[in-house]
Amino acid sequence: MFGSNRVTKLLNIKYPVIQGAMAWVADADLAAAVSNGGGLGIIAAGNMPPEALERELVKIRTLTDKPFGMNVMLLSPTHNDAIELAARHKVPVVTTGAGLPGKVIDRLAPLGVTVIPVIASVTHAERVKKQGAAAVIAEGMEAGGHIGEITTMALTAQVARAIDIPVIAAGGIADGRGMLAAFALGAEGVQMGTRFVCAAECNAHDNFKKKIIEANDRGTVVTGRSLGHPVRCIKNKFTQRFAEMEDYHATIEELDKFGSGKLRASVVDGDMEYGSVMSGQIAGLVMKIQPAREIIEEVTGEAARLAAAIGGRFE
16 A cells, blocks of 8 residues: 555655655755655755755765655745756756746656645646646645645645645654555655654754654744745744734834744754744654654554554454
8 A cells, every 4th residue: 555656656766755845954865865765855955055956966866876856945046046956967856845836847847857846725736737747745734844724634635636646745744644644635645844854864953853852732833924924833932033023013024034044043053942943733743863764664664554454444
């Protein structure tokens, strides 16, 4: 059930598990570890300068001979550079976020690149399918970082019914139970971000990992709705102050200035008070640091065992 299917065949991977694209977190080291473990590792281009992104794309080829991907954030001022680097370095898979992927598909699909957009609604999924997307990642609002307004459970089922290309569920998935639930809703793969932050190979600051492990089910909060770009983070002094500024109708310029550099502060510098500690609601299920391969095998193994056990209940 969790071996060969349309997602594994499309991506040429062993398990239908994709590592989420997290700026400052998803580098060549983490992506290679996930790919070597049988999933699909993703390098997050984010706002990375082109020369830095190119170093990551060169590095990953020295760490794995397995398929890997790169995420292009279409709101980034450097996204055009990222697209061209994907073409130059023959990146096998490109995921996209924060915008419509038409120009990414037009540029990269003819080169044989598999383009998979992250979507947050049925309309969005239908549109990118018409544009030529190979599959979609249906990401619910339980996810960490930038989020939409629909839950993973509601979104995945409706997207799977609306389109006939593979659906990968994301947001609120960290174990085999979540994976099995996603498949029951019509997904053929899952994307996990928060769980992979706590991979042994992840270079995020130890404070960041510890904060996720210590978080509970109510440990996150969403800010930034007034900007039109809601973001889910673990509660701290930064999110409290940001929420207060929104309540007092701070200007977009004031909010942007206050939030600038805060993700790097948490991931790289380990500032857990005034950094932006992006994490999904599923943080309460992340209990330890372990190798990426072990995470993948644990999640898929648990899902398969549960599938067999549940199947027996209906005989």
